[in-house]
Structures are given as C-alpha cells and as structure tokens.
Amino acid sequence: MKLGSRGRYAVMAMVDLGLQGNERPVRLADVSHRQEIPLSYLEQLFAPLRRHGLVNSVRGPGGGYLLARPVHRISIMDVVAAVDESTRVTRCLDESPSRGCMANRTRCLTHDLWAGLGDHIETYLGGVTLEDMCREQQPAVTHYLDHNATSPLRAEARKAACRAMTCGGNASSVHRHGRHARSLIEDAREIVASYVSCSPLEVVFTSGGTEANNLALLGPDRRRILISAVEHPSVAKAVPSAVTVPVDHQGRVDLEALEAELACDAGPAMVSVMAANNETGVVQPLADVMHVARLHGALVHCDAVQAAGRYCGAWQEADLVSLSAHKFGGMAGAGALIVRDGVPLAARSRGGGQEYGLRAGTESLAAITAFGAAVTAACGDDTARLRQLRDDMEARMLDVVPDAVVFSGDAGRLDNTLAIAHPDIDAETMVMSFDLDCVAISAGSACSSGRMEPSSVIEAMGFPSLSRHAVRISLGWSTTPEDCEAAVRAWEAANTRHQRRRKTA
Numbered sequence: 001m002k003l004g005s006r007g008r009y010a011v012m013a014m015v016d017l018g019l020q021g022n023e024r025p026v027r028l029a030d031v032s033h034r035q036e037i038p039l040s041y042l043e044q045l046f047a048p049l050r051r052h053g054l055v056n057s058v059r060g061p062g063g064g065y066l067l068a069r070p071v072h073r074i075s076i077m078d079v080v081a082a083v084d085e086s087t088r089v090t091r092c093l094d095e096s097p098s099r100g101c102m103a104n105r106t107r108c109l110t111h112d113l114w115a116g117l118g119d120h121i122e123t124y125l126g127g128v129t130l131e132d133m134c135r136e137q138q139p140a141v142t143h144y145l146d147h148n149a150t151s152p153l154r155a156e157a158r159k160a161a162c163r164a165m166t167c168g169g170n171a172s173s174v175h176r177h178g179r180h181a182r183s184l185i186e187d188a189r190e191i192v193a194s195y196v197s198c199s200p201l202e203v204v205f206t207s208g209g210t211e212a213n214n215l216a217l218l219g220p221d222r223r224r225i226l227i228s229a230v231e232h233p234s235v236a237k238a239v240p241s242a243v244t245v246p247v248d249h250q251g252r253v254d255l256e257a258l259e260a261e262l263a264c265d266a267g268p269a270m271v272s273v274m275a276a277n278n279e280t281g282v283v284q285p286l287a288d289v290m291h292v293a294r295l296h297g298a299l300v301h302c303d304a305v306q307a308a309g310r311y312c313g314a315w316q317e318a319d320l321v322s323l324s325a326h327k328f329g330g331m332a333g334a335g336a337l338i339v340r341d342g343v344p345l346a347a348r349s350r351g352g353g354q355e356y357g358l359r360a361g362t363e364s365l366a367a368i369t370a371f372g373a374a375v376t377a378a379c380g381d382d383t384a385r386l387r388q389l390r391d392d393m394e395a396r397m398l399d400v401v402p403d404a405v406v407f408s409g410d411a412g413r414l415d416n417t418l419a420i421a422h423p424d425i426d427a428e429t430m431v432m433s434f435d436l437d438c439v440a441i442s443a444g445s446a447c448s449s450g451r452m453e454p455s456s457v458i459e460a461m462g463f464p465s466l467s468r469h470a471v472r473i474s475l476g477w478s479t480t481p482e483d484c485e486a487a488v489r490a491w492e493a494a495n496t497r498h499q500r501r502r503k504t505a
Helices: 005-019 028-035 039-051 076-082 111-127 130-137 155-165 176-196 209-218 255-263 286-295 365-378 383-400 427-436 456-460 481-504
Strands: 055-058 064-067 203-206 224-228 243-245 269-272 299-303 320-324 335-339 417-421 470-474
Touching (some): 005 039, 039 076, 155 365, 203 209
Parallel strands (some): 224 243, 299 320
Antiparallel strands (some): 417 470
C-alpha cells in the first residue's frame, strides 16, 4: 500500500489542529509553518475536509479553521476518505471492472490476498482517531529519581543565579560592580558557614565535591591516609597509596580495624570517611570515627556531599568537610571545603589570592550565589515525607520480588535512598527498563566506556554476586508520590518481562 501525499498531509494538518485545543481558530499559514506543508496545497485539502463536515472555517480577522467534531469522533479513515485518497493496496495490472486481472477475465492467484489486506488497512485506519494521534504527540511524563547523582535546580537557586548574572562584576575588582559581586559571594559564604556551624573564614569555595576532596586529601602534610572501603572515587583515587579500612555487611566502617591501623604507626595520619554513602545511603558512625582518630592525633576529613542538605550530624564537626551544591538543588560547578581553624592546608591551584589563597581563580558568582540559596531552601525540606515515600516504595517492590535484596536496610540510611538488587536482572538492564517506562534511576556503579562495572561498594560490603545487580533510587525535594508509584510500576514491569522471557527460553 502507498498512501499518497494528499492523505498524509491532510492527517498531519488535522492532528495539528487537534493539538491546538480547538478553542480558537487556527490559521493555515501557522499549520503550514509547523508541518512544513505548502500553504497552497493545504488550502486545496481543507476545501473537501470542510465539505465532509470535518472542519469549520471562521472568516475575518483572527479567522482560520476549527475541528467540526471532537477529536475522539474523527478517525484517520474519515480524513483520508474526505480528500479522496485511495488506501487500497496496489492492484494487479489491467484489472477489469469485474475485478478480473488475467486475459480470460479471471483473478490471479494472489488477487484476493491484496484485496483482503486493503480491507484490513481501512479497518485499522477507521479505528485510529485524532485523539489517539494527539495523545502520542504529547511528551511522556518523566519521573526523576536520581537525586544522589544530581538534584534538579531549585526555583530559589535559579532566581539567585539570575540575579547574580546581572551583576557583571568580578569579585576581585574594587569598583562598585566588583564590590556587589563580592557581597553576593560573602553572603553565600555566611549562609554555608551558618549551616555547617563554622566561621565564614573556614569556608573555601571550590568547583564541587571532587575538587574539595582532592584539596583536603592532597593538601595537609600527612604521612598516612586511611579511607573506608566504600568511599567515592574522588577520594579513593586521589591517594592511591591510602590504607583501606574494611566495612561490615551494612557498609559501615569497621571501627576496630580503623583503631588497629592507626595504632600500628605513630606518624601523622588523616582519616577520610564519608558521612553517607552515595550508593546505599548508609550513614557512617562519624562520632565514633572522630573519637578513635583523635585518640591517635589524626585529622578527620569527611566527604559530606550526600549528607549536606539532607541531615545535620557529626559530619559538621570534622576537621575538613567537603560539600557540593548540585546534590540538593544548587548549580553544578559550586562546592566548598570547610577547613577548621588551625588545620594546615596547601593550595592545589596557584595564581590569584582568591579563597584565602587556597583556591586561585575567579569565583563562579552565579553558582556560588545559587549555592547559598539552595542551602537555605534545603533547610526547610520535609525529610520525613521522603522517608515515608521511600519506605512505602521499598515495601511494595519487595512484595513484587520477595527475594530482592535491599542494601543497608537494617542500618541508618539517608531518608531519600534505596539501593536494591533484583537477583536475576543486571543493573544495566534494570536502568534501561526503567528508562523505557520514563523513570530515571541509576546503577549502583559507574559506567565506563559503555560497559557496566560491578559496584565496588556492594563488593566491599560482602555481596560480590549482587555487585552487577544493584540499582539506586534516590528521592529529593521535587519527588512526588506519583514518581514513586511510577517506579513501582516500572519495577513490576521489568520483573514481568523477565519472567516472560524465562518461560519462553
């Protein structure tokens, strides 16, 4: 079958009208522009469409065309038939009026096959309405549940960034534009300092958590650095020679192992333990970590990138604390390192004297201003709401797959984080399956060169067989019950597809 341009363009134009809502006339010139159909051709098509009662014309200023019937009462076949477009499958050559196509006026062996196919096509087109076509053109509703990767920009942060971008000054300049820029940065510094309970002089703005972690770990003159086995790569890879301290099955650092490592060497040391894990959400016993470390004269660095904006706790008392704005609704490109007074630190980038000489380079005014606004907004978040949404979603997913594994479920976790593994579906397949159902989640491990690597965090916790199956669902300030409902449906759909494949295998 070959549907000609008349039928195809007529359908496109009618769907265009349906998408406009039928509240006011639509000019054919606008349809022509949107659908790239010659205006003169459209005018020819709309004459028979009007005669067949599918559209009404409105003359005068503001005139145009309206659908004459509701979208659910206009089928695609109605439109095609109105413009006298044939939908029949190409006929045999020299077909006679009596439907014979051979010299003796009989039908060839495949004649009825093509005739029947043509009838089915007309039936199909008669069952598809403009409403169906319009619905397919609407953008799919997406559900974002990957806040631990990055959280959508908050309205407060966006407004603050826009105001800062109108400043036009360099914060190191002494004229009024520069002074205005400097005041915006210092306002943000005071907000961050108040949140972490430190002095503004102890807040060093960076480009994000990775730079803050590197500045903390590579700056002090410490002979030994000890890190937990579940640290973020920006910590684990910053000092390849670092001593790795094991964790238990819940992902919490082994305090006895930490004590033993510190006791075996009296030299100056630094302990780096994250506040909350980015994959499992498990909250580390930082008060105990700091107690053990300080008994041995060690500094404590805490990667609080996932904790900041989500809960306050012992991480605020560490000697060095890393923060990142985009994890709780700020802009990517802004972070901070909290450097407690008296902690020795060496600059990693040298040049100007910005950030107390510890981080040279012109500050990102918009990102830092948005950072401050995001901190203020995050302080008002209802974390109990997120915990309830997470717990309900987790329970329903376990009802669907009882042998699924929830990681760190028996330990204190971030209220927004669920790390779960379907024992028979790998993480990459699950993430893609969720994405097909318009739900954004992430794997429990990073993707390198298009190949999914097993999660080092899950392996360190003692679950090597599940390290390729863990996925992370992380909620945030913009999460709704509908998002979590969609995640449960996507989980159930992925499991159903797996069960169907297994039965046919």
